[in-house]
Amino acid sequence: MRKLLRGKIYTFIAVFIIVGVIASLPAYIFYSRVEKAITAESEKQAISLVASLSSFIENNSDKYEKLYSTAGSSNGENGTDYREPLIQLFLDIKKSTGAKSIYTEKYISETGLVHILDTENNTREDGTPQVTTGKINSLKTMALQKDIGAVSRIMEHDKSEKLISAFAPIKKKETGEILGIVGVDFSTDHVRSVIEGIRNMMLTAYLVSILLVGLALNALLLIRYKNMITDYMTNLYNKYHFETCIKWCIKDALISGSPFSVMVIDIDDFKIVNDRCGHIVGDEVLKKIAFSIKENTRDDDLCFRYGGDEFIVILPNTTKKQAASVGERIQSKLSLKNLIGENPADLNISLSLGIAQWESGMSAEDITEWADRAMYASKTTGKNRLTLSENPA
Numbered sequence: 001m002r003k004l005l006r007g008k009i010y011t012f013i014a015v016f017i018i019v020g021v022i023a024s025l026p027a028y029i030f031y032s033r034v035e036k037a038i039t040a041e042s043e044k045q046a047i048s049l050v051a052s053l054s055s056f057i058e059n060n061s062d063k064y065e066k067l068y069s070t071a072g073s074s075n076g077e078n079g080t081d082y083r084e085p086l087i088q089l090f091l092d093i094k095k096s097t098g099a100k101s102i103y104t105e106k107y108i109s110e111t112g113l114v115h116i117l118d119t120e121n122n123t124r125e126d127g128t129p130q131v132t133t134g135k136i137n138s139l140k141t142m143a144l145q146k147d148i149g150a151v152s153r154i155m156e157h158d159k160s161e162k163l164i165s166a167f168a169p170i171k172k173k174e175t176g177e178i179l180g181i182v183g184v185d186f187s188t189d190h191v192r193s194v195i196e197g198i199r200n201m202m203l204t205a206y207l208v209s210i211l212l213v214g215l216a217l218n219a220l221l222l223i224r225y226k227n228m229i230t231d232y233m234t235n236l237y238n239k240y241h242f243e244t245c246i247k248w249c250i251k252d253a254l255i256s257g258s259p260f261s262v263m264v265i266d267i268d269d270f271k272i273v274n275d276r277c278g279h280i281v282g283d284e285v286l287k288k289i290a291f292s293i294k295e296n297t298r299d300d301d302l303c304f305r306y307g308g309d310e311f312i313v314i315l316p317n318t319t320k321k322q323a324a325s326v327g328e329r330i331q332s333k334l335s336l337k338n339l340i341g342e343n344p345a346d347l348n349i350s351l352s353l354g355i356a357q358w359e360s361g362m363s364a365e366d367i368t369e370w371a372d373r374a375m376y377a378s379k380t381t382g383k384n385r386l387t388l389s390e391n392p393a
Contacts, residue, residue, distance in 0.1 A: 027206050034202075035195050039164075042191050043152035046166035046184055049097060050150045053182045054168035057086075057104070061173045064104075067116065083117065090119045100163060100185045104170065107144065107180045112136065116180065143167035143181055154188060162188045231305040233283060234290035242304040242312055246364040249314055253358055261323035261357045262367050263313040264375040265293065265330070268350045268383040270309040285349065289334070296330045312371070320357035320388050327353045327386045350384035352376075357389070 057064050063082040090102040103118040113136055136144070142151045150168035164186040170179045229241035237245070249260050267273075267289060274282040286309065293311055294303050302314040315323045331351050354374025358367050370389040378385035 027202065031199060031202055034198055038195055038198070039154065039191060042164050042186065043154075043166065045097075046152045046164050046186055047150040047168075049093070049099070050152075050166045050168040050182050050184050053090075053093075053102070053184070054150065054170055056089075057170050057182060058173050061171070061179065064170070065172065065179060087117060087119070090117065094119045098186070100187045102182075102184050104182045105140075105180050107178045113140065113181065139165065140167050140181055140183075144169050144178060164188060164191070231290075234287055234305045236290050236294065236311070237302060237304040239304065239306050242302075242306060242314075243364065245302050245304075245314060246368065249316060250358065250362070250364060250367075252316070254360075258317045259319050259357055261315045261318045261320045261355055262371040263315065263323055263327055264306070264354045264368075264371040265311040265313065265327075266352050266375055266379065267309040268352055268379070269348065273349065289351075292333055293330055296333050297326060301326070312368075320355045323355045323357075324386060324388060327355060331384070331386065352378035352383050353386040354378055355386070355388050 060082070064086075067083050067086075093099065094102055099119075101119050104116050105113040106116050108114055137155075139151055139153050139155065146169060150166050152164060152166035154162055155165045156162055165183060166186075167181050167183045170182055171177060172179055229237055229244075231238040246262070252258070253260055267285075270282065270285075273285055286305075290303070290305060290311065293313065297303060297313055297315070300316050302316075304312045304314075306312045313326070315326060318326075331353065334349070334351060352375055354371050354377065356367050356370035356374060362370075374387040374389040378387040381387070
């Protein structure tokens with residue numbers, strides 16, 4: 001019984017692992033696609049924002065050009081009336097969208113830009129714009145080359161932080177001359193938190209799905225296995241499973257040194273039942289006798305329909321004398337009336353039993369043969385008897 005239980009546990013673990021491995025690849029692919037979709041959507045939002053800002057600034061390019069012309073100079077008066085509202089607009093947008101920073105840069109050459117406006121602190125003590133000069137990276141170059149629209153990408157900032165950065169060109173409305181670039185940075189923390197939340201939900205769903213599918217497959221396998229080892233008529237184990245179990249019992253006995261016994265049970269004159277009452281009644285008798293055998297044995301005892309009208313019981317940790325008490329109980333509980341109802345004239349149903357105890361050196365075939373010989377001894381000496389095997393100790 002312990003081996004049966006271990007077998008079920010091992011089967012469940014194996015099914016769980018196999019289902020998990022099979023489901024891992026599509027789950028990973030799905031997660032990767034979700035991650036890419038969320039990142040792409042965040043980049044689209046960044047592009048939409050800078051494109052709108054670029055269009056807004058270009059509609060006031062004459063005012064922005066005045067501010068543009070003061071960048072890098074000590075004279076901060078020109079464009080001041082435009083600069084403050086624009087900074088305030090940037091701050092409002094930053095607050096409403098969760099952007100880390102919004103800024104504009106003046107185009108100097110194909111290799112250089114000057115920082116002009118920023119939502120961060122970008123004024124000197126005298127109130128003039130705080131400007132810085134920087135190189136044009138590949139993403140900014142792509143943005144400057146676009147006639148319209150914007151570009152976005154996750155970029156590493158100062159080797160310590162990754163940002164979703166988007167850029168759009170600022171052009172003079174009348175001539176199309178490049179004035180500079182507007183940029184926005186979004187922290188990837190929000191994206192990561194969303195992705196982690198989805199990952200946790202997917203992981204939970206993945207584990208639950210594996211568990212449910214594993215349980216379903218395991219149940220199907222157990223049903224299939226049960227059908228393989230069970231006699232369809234009596235619901236006892238079949239001969240195939242007896243051959244497996246008797247070998248298990250011998251291995252356990254060799255390790256533990258505990259005895260076990262085998263009981264062979266045969267129905268006396270069962271052919272007469274089929275001949276007089278028909279095979280349908282005969283089948284019902286087999287079912288009821290099988291039920292009686294199971295009902296009068298212990299939970300640890302293994303009951304089998306060995307074939308035809310013959311049954312076998314394996315009794316673990318039991319000597320043949322102890323097994324004899326079980327056999328006598330089975331015989332005493334047998335009731336003809338309970339088996340076939342009204343008793344036809346001259347019809348008698350009884351059981352002949354033979355019991356053998358396993359001894360060291362015995363094979364599965366040996367102990368089965370000794371128990372079978374003892375059963376035939378019961379038949380030849382009058383039937384309805386119980387005989388203990390005289391197998392050599």
